[in-house]
Amino acid sequence: MLEPAMIEIERLSLWYADKRALNDISMTIPKQRITAFIGPSGCGKSTLLRCLNRMNDLVDGVRIEGVIRIGGTDIHDAGLDVTELRKRVGMVFQKSNPFPKSIFENVAYGPRILGVRSRADLDGIVERSLRAAALWEEVSDRLHDTALGLSGGQQQRLCIARAIAVEPDVLLMDEPCSALDPIATAKIEELMLELRSSYTIVIVTHNMQQAARVSDDTGFLLLGDLVEFGATRGIFTNPGDKRTEDYITGRFG
Amino acid sequence: MAIAFQVRRIPLDRTRTARRLLVDRWAARVVTGGGLVIIASILAIVGVIALEIVPLFRPARAGRVGEPIAVGSPVLLAAVDEYRDAMYAVTPAGRIEIRGLSGHGAVTHDVAGLNGAGVTTAAVAGGGRHLLGTSDGRVISLEMKFDVTFEDGRRRIVPSPQFAEPVAVDPDGRRAVTRVAGAFPDGGPVIVAEVSPPRLVLVAVVQRKALIGPGTKEETRQDLPLSDDGAINALALDGRGDDLFVGTTRGRIVRYDLRDRANPVRVEAVDATTAGSAVTVLGFLNGDRTLVVGDAAGGVSTWQLLPGPGGGAPRLTRLNDFEPHAAAITAMSPSRRDKGFVTSDTAGVVRLHYGTTGQTLLTLPGHAGSVRAVTFAPKADGVVAVDATGRATHWDVDNPHPEVTMKALFAKVWYEGYGEPTYVWQSTGGTDDFEAKLSLTPLVFGTLKGTLYALLFAVPIALLAALYVSEFMHPSLRATVKPAVEIMAALPSVVLGFLAGLWLAPVIEAVLPGLVLFGPVFALGILVTLFLWRRVPAARRLRPGVEALALVPVAAIAGWFAFTLGGILEAWLLGGDYRGWLGSALGLGFDQRNSVVVGIAMGFAVIPIIFTIAEDSLTNVPQHLRAGSLALGATRWQTAVRIVLPTASPGIFSAIMIGFGRAVGETMIVLMATGNTPVMDWNIFSGFRALSANIAVELPEAPEQGTLFRVLFLAAFLLFCFTFTVNTVAELVRLRLRRRYQGL
Amino acid sequence: MKTSLRRLFRSGEPYVWLAGGALALALSMVVILVAVILVNALGFFWPRAVMQATLRDGTVVAGQVVDREGAAGGPIVRVKLKVANRDLTSADFVWIDDSAITARAYPPEIVVVERTEWGPLIGVVKEVRERGAPVATGAAAAAALDARLPAAARLRRDVRAVETGAIGDVNRKQEQLRLALKGLEKRGASARADVEAAQRELAKLDEEYKAAESRLIELRSRGTAAVVVATAAGKDKEVPLAQVVGVYRPNAMSTPAKVWHYATRVWEFVSDDPRESNTEGGVFPAIFGTVMMVMIMSVIVAPLGVVAAFYLREYAKQGAMVSAVRIAVNNLAGVPSIVFGVFGVGFFIYAVGGTIDRWFYAESLPAPTFGTGGILWASLTLALLTIPVVIVATEEGLAAIPRSTREGSLALGATKFETTLRVVLPAVMPSVLTGLILAMARAAGEVAPLMLTGVVKLAPSLPLDGLPPFLHLERKFMHLGFHIYDVGFQSPNVDAARPMVFATTLLLLVIVVLLNLFAIQLRSRLRRRYRTTAL
Structure with missing residues (x-):
């Protein structure tokens, strides 16, 4: 890990009401690489991801301890507003969630919120974002059609385009391919690898092959504990923990 | 594929962010506040409606106004004007004492045509008229008018008593009139008076039909038959002059049918009081259909002429009993707007009742001394009582909805003219003395x-x-x-x-x-x-x-x-x-x-x-x-x-x-x-x-x-x-x- | 047979059919209702032929057959004729035994004259007069009449323009000045100059009034023509052309002419003012009042309903309290409309309106301005009545927007506000619209609360006109639903008014059903759209 750290997590714990969901997690995620969180359902990997852009704030009764720094800034710092954080830390959800608007408006939504008004600027941003999300060729002739008419894979790529339109530093992806067929999945994975040069990507996946295919680093979570974290190749070929090995080899429940 | 565009960062404008956050916070407040207000006002519907209902069930209230006013001597009768500016009272000496109810102003008029005689009795005879009986056997009708003038924007009232030609009950002019009752129907006045020694005299205009031309009118004077029901203690005659009720010392009420003026008939006598205590007061509620009976034991009840069971001739029937007084009843006065009335007793207690519901609403506070005369103000918003020493006490009465009680709304009520208690909804009628029947x-x-x-x-x-x-x-x-x-x-x-x-x-x-x-x-x-x-x-x-x-x-x-x-x-x-x-x-x-x-x-x-x-x-x-x-x-x-x-x-x-x-x-x-x-x-x-x-x-x-x-x-x-x-x-x-x- | 019957009953098939029968009955009732309204309403405008019947006793009656009666399925026993001529004969309608008729004829020269007063006149044009002198008689009279009718109509329009325009204008100004004077006089000596100015103004207005009046007299004097119609009963009736609204000869009309006449009558119905205490003419003020009231209500109910729904679904902390409020709001939709009317009377009219009057219209007291029923109070009452509809629909829409969209x-x-405004609100808009349309449909058909809060049988002026402040929120107004109730049940001549009421009913029904269909359509499209999103 020679690259400079993008995200530093120190002794992070999280409770849903009285239930502890994350347990004393510390890790450092390097810049411009793809980091994957893996683990069985309910292990806390999505919760951890949602801590990074404070989406958990929306859930009632959540309590967090510990420090998360992104680009050196404490994200729970009183001086930092959550909207500012989320502008820097984009997110793509498990289920594609385009707004019931046109394709153009979906992508332009973030920049508009941030105060970009000029039509030319918006046109540029939309085109660049859609190109970056490898969707431009498919939709350039129907930018003003409703986004709900796109296929599942296209919708998910649109959501990626929408996320990168506000030029975040970090892109969080919460099982982005779980609802997609293999061909669409492959396209998204290819896209992730292309985006790696510009963004720090954190992906949650339950699909170990995907983690192995796209990620540089992998963290394995189990019941709220970070069991192991390190270079993907190392984790998959030579896991340091018995539990990791059990999970990877499919001996896990 | 490399990123094919020049990255031009969208700047993060801190002041803009602050503004956005402010807008967000205010929006949340506005939506929350607005939402709460809207929902509260929707739900307030029931509150507003309930608020209109509450006064219906508020008990009647009364309060004394000012200090007692000295009228000067014992009085036979008391009354107040429509705006409760002034009261007036008639004294045995033949004077009409008029007092401002605000405590200022006192005027005295003489009863006209007395010719040295004294006033021995007085009664209310409908249409705002009073009847005064004299010690020389005559009956004088008095009507009090108040002329209203405005001076410097302030209302001033000038009382002007109007007297009618006296009617001689005792042609000899020797015996005093001890009790009197009268009515002024279209056919001509009817006056019934007791003159001592006990004789009950009916003076009425009798229409005699002639074969040719208009009939002649003739004033007749005749004695009504008396029997051993006891000495006459109270008289009441309805506004049409048809039914005369005589209360006796033995607690009976004797009814005479005077419809045929020439041939009055004694129809019936009923025991009206418990333990035969004397009937001391008789009077009608507004509309002259319900008779109020007060007795020497303090009992108050209402009666009505109703057809007997299975039809037949109407008989005097007891409707309601009210909360009894502790002492003998001395006077009653009906409301002129509804079926309410006040009664007073020798112990100085004045009570407010409502005829339709059979409820005693209120005992007026703070009065002592035997009450001689009591009057319910014309708008039913005040009561004046005069005691034996000639002191008048004035109360404000706040009683806007006397006719409504839970019983009146939902249970059977015995209305005027109905043979039995029933459920009736009839909110308005053609006449002023209509009894509202508000059964839901x-x-x-x-x-x-x-x-x-x-x-x-x-x-x-x-x-x-x-x-x-x-x-x-x-x-x-x-x-x-x-x-x-x-x-x-x-x-x-x-x-x-x-x-x-x-x-x-x-x-x-x-x-x-x-x-x-x-x-x-x-x-x-x-x-x-x-x-x-x-x-x-x-x-x-x-x-x-x-x-x-x-x-x-x-x-x-x-x-x-x-x-x-x-x-x-x-x-x-x-x-x-x-x-x-x-x-x-x-x-x-x-x-x-x-x-x-x-x-x-x-x-x-x-x-x-x-x-x-x-x-x-x-x-x-x-x-x-x-x-x-x-x-x-x-x-x-x-x-x-x-x-x-x-x-x-x-x-x-x-x-x-x-x-x-x-x-x-x-x-x-x-x-x-x-x-x-x-x-x-x-x-x-x-x-x-x-x-x-x-x-x-x-x-x-x-x-x-x-x-x-x-x-x-x-x-x-x-x-x-x-x-x-x-x-x-x-x-x-x-x-x-x-x-x-x-x-x- | 017996066992098969028992088996049939055990299978339950007869009960299934019985249940089907119940549905069939319900549907038949709808069909009957619609058919009754359609037949009665649409037939109203058709120029029915005038039958001239000679009776056995030699009398002749002429009228339009409007009803037939007989034993069920049997022959016609008697017919109901609209003989009109209310001012000549006492009744508009007569029942005639079929057997009493010895001859029937449909003379083409019979005319039906629609008048401004006394209803139609049926007879034969005998002559046309100018200033009492005959100018054309017999066959020529018909042509002379037709030639003069357009001028008479123009004159009537002019007279009306003066009446409502110039004279109404002066009246209004006088009233305003008088109120201002009253206010000034209260101030006493300090306003003496203003008082004098106002009085001078009043005197000027008086002159204006006189000028307008003399113009009116002059205009009226121009209407000199009259038509004399001989009725079947043998009486002659002279009608000044100023009173003639229209003349048609149903027996002589070709089918296209009848269709054209039908169309003009329908147009007159929806565009004209009522005549003869609402039993004739049109229902335009009622349509206008209904639309206006519904519009004002929508303007009020839409934002309030949306804000309340957004609060309940987006901003309030979900819990037992909010659920209770939600149930309460839902149930408010089931509270009788008359209760809302009572609330409107107690709160809007007497509490709010009374206060406004005391504060701003003290000069005109005790005559109330806002302290009596008016279109604003009616609209507010209906807004309250329909706000649950909008809230429920909006909330339903909000619930259907997936959480992930907001995230x-x-x-x-x-x-959160940007999300609400830019993503949630546009997405929920169709639901809001659906709720609003349903609310409008409900408001358009509601009558009971309006009876208490400002609807009248005949409003002198519309709540919207060219005089400042243009929108007169305090004015009373007419309403189609109340029109039905009033004309159908309170009018002295229910028989004559009945077809008119049916026509109004049809109109109201069409409005309400169209609004509902629109809402149902919108909602089903919406549901389909969310279904595709869910994929």
Whole structure:
């Protein structure tokens, strides 16, 4: 890990009401690489991801301890507003969630919120974002059609385009391919690898092959504990923990 | 592929972010505040309505005004003017003492025409007139006028007593008049006076018919027959001068019929007091129909002339007893606006009663000394009592709604002119002395009657139709039938009411026997159709689930057949006039706008509501339950009745409840399709008056803040509470059902 | 046979059919209702032929057959004729036994004259007069009449323009000045100059009034022509052309002419003012009042309903309290409309309106301005009545928007308000619209609360006109639903008014049903759309 750290997590714990969901997690995620969180359902990997852009704030009764720094800034710092954080830390959800608007408006939504008004600027941003999300060729002739008419894979790529339109530093992806067929999945994975040069990507996946295919680093979570974290190749070929090995080899429940 | 564009960062503008956050915070406040206000004001409806009702049940209040005013000597009579500016009293010395009620101003007038005699007795004789009996056997009529002038914007009143020519009761002019009563009907004045030694003299104008030309009028003077009922202690004569009541020391009331002025008759004598204590005070309530009796033991009761049981001559009947005084009653004074009155006693207690409700409302505070005269102010907003030492006490009375009590609204009340206590709604009448009859019971009854007949009609049709649509109907048809029924629910009730009143009512009147036959004929028609259906080879039958469509023409044919048959049967069995038959054989009256019409019209409004909710809950029964039953070999009917129906029964219950709530509150249909008479019988061929229609008819005419106005608000409040409760219960049942389905 | 019957019953098929029968009955009732309204309403405008019947006793009656009666399915026993001529004979309608008619004829020269007063006149044109002198008689009279009718109509329009325009204008100004004077006089000496100015103004207005009046007299004097119609009963009736609204000869009309006449009558119905205490003419003020009231209500109910729904679903902390409020609001939709009317009377009219009057219209007291029923109070009452509909529909729409859509926006750095405004609101708009249309449909058909809060049988002026402040919220108004109730049940001549009421009913029904269909359509499209999103 020679690259400079993008995200530093120190002794992070999280409770849903009285239930502890994350347990004393510390890790450092390097810049411009793809980091994957893996683990069985309910292990806390999505919760951890949602801590990074404070989406958990929306859930009632959540309590967090510990420090998360992104680009050196404490994200729970009183001086930092959550909207500012989320502008820097984009997110793509498990289920594609385009707004019931046109394709153009979906992508332009973030920049508009941030105060970009000029039509030319918006046109540029939309085109660049859609190109970056490898969707431009498919939709350039129907930018003003409703986004709900796109296929599942296209919708998910649109959501990626929408996320990168506000030029975040970090892109969080919460099982982005779980609802997609293999061909669409492959396209998204290819896209992730292309985006790696510009963004720090954190992906949650339950699909170990995907983690192995796209990620540089992998963290394995189990019941709220970070069991192991390190270079993907190392984790998959030579896991340091018995539990990791059990999970990877499919001996896990 | 490399990133094919130059990254031009979108700047993160801190001030802009701060502004956005501010907007966000304010928006949250505005939406929360606004939402709360809107919801609170929606829910405040019930509060506002309740606020209008509260004064109805506020007890009467009274407070003394100022210090007692010295009139100077014992008085025979006291009265106040309309605006309670001044009071006046008549003293035995023949003076009229006028005092400003504010404590300022004192004027004394002499009674005209006394010629040195003294005033021995005084009485109120209706129309604002007083009768004064003199020590030399004459009766003088006094009317007090107050002329109002304005000086520098302030009202000043100038009293001017008006006297009529004295009437000599004792032609010799020697014996004093000890009691007097009088009336001034159109035919000429009637005066009854007791002169000592005990003689009861009637002075009246008698009309003598002449053979030619106008009849002659002649003043007669005659003695009324006395018997041993005891010494005369009180007199009361009604405003028409027809009935004279004499209270005696033995506690009896003797009634004389003076209708024939030339031949007065002693009609009856009744024991009016307990333990035979003397009757000390007699007086009429406003309208001169109810007699108030006060006795030496302090008892106060009201009496009325009512036909005896099973008809016959009217007899004096006791209506109500009021809270008794501890000492002998000395005076009473009626309200001139309603059926209230005040009584006073020798211990100085003054009480306020209300005749219709039989309730003693109030004991006026802070007065001592035997009361000689008491008067209820003309606007019923004050009382003045004068005691034996000539001190006058003045009270403010705040009693805007004396006629309303829980009993008056919901229980039987004995109204004037009614043979027994009953429920009556009659809010306004033609005359000033009308007794408001504000029983909500007939209206509640009417509402329930209309609702019952509507539900009797609607529930079976709606539920069967819902069962059919959800269980047996072909899905493609269902997609069109459901919106059709929804549209049916949206029909304005004024349209239904109009059709019911102007089209359906005459039609039903014409074909009622056929309508009665329609049910069985239609059922038979369905069976016949089913038989024919089964004869058709299976391959050529229509697909299952469209039976209902096939039955529409059957309904038409059954209708035609039933109406024809009804006409024939009516002619054959009922002598061609079913209405006459209903009256003679069943004792039922028939109105054209009756409960059948309302039942059908309101049923029409309720069917879609019950249908929609019931159909929803039936359709939402999980499919696997049906599959399980059918897999066991049950028929589709068995599955529907034994599995689906019980599972959905809470939903069906709430459907009926909501239909019930809608029918209860329906206004236009009942307004237009019934005669709106507030009768109480279950006869399906008669009309009724519902709470809702009553509000619609009477509220525009009700004076703001008046008793009727508030009672109508109470009616609305009842409707609100009723429907709100019913709907809430239904909604809770439905929520529970939904949770149950999720568990299945 | 018996066993097969028992088996049939055990299978339950008869009961299924019985249930189907119930549905068939319900549907038949709808069909009958619609048919009754359609037949009665649409037939009203058709120029029916005038039958001239000679009776056995030698009398001749002429009238339009409007009803037939007989034993069910049997022959016609008697017919109902609209003989009109209310001012000559006492009744508009007569029932005639079929057997009493010895001869029937349909003379083409019979005319039906629609008048501004006394209803139609049926007879034969005998002559046309100018200033009492005959100018054309017999066959020529018909042509002379037709030639003069357009001028008479123009004159009537002019007279009306002066009446409502110039004279109404002066009246209004006088009233305003008088109120101002009253206010000034209260101030006493300090306003003496203003008082004098106002009085001078009043005097000027008086002159204006006189000028307008003399113009009116002059205009009226121009209407000199009259038509004399001989009725079947043998009486002659002279009708000044100023009173003639229209003349047609139903027996001589070809079918296209009848259709054209029908169309003009329908147009007159929807565009004209009522005549003869609402039993004739058109219902334009009622249509206008209904539309206006519904519009004002929508303007009020839409934002309030949306804000309340957004609060309940987006901003309030979900819990038992909010659920209770939600149930309460839902149930308010089931509270009888008359209760809302009572609330409107107690709160809007007397509490709020009374206060406004005391504060701002003290000069005109005790005559109330806002302290009595008016279109604003009626609209507010109906807004309250229908707000649950909008809230429920909006909330339903909000519930259908997936949580992930909101998260998507938040994850881009949007604030909650930005998310609500830019993502949620546009997405929920169709639901709001559906709720609003349903609310409008309900409001358009509602009558009971309006009877208490400001609807009248005949409003002198519309709530919207060319005089400042243009929108007169305090004015009373007419309403189609109330029109039905009033004309159908309160009018002295219900028989004559009945077809008119049916026509109004049809109109109201069409409005309400169209609105509902629109809402149902919108909702089903909406549901389909969310279904595709869910994929």
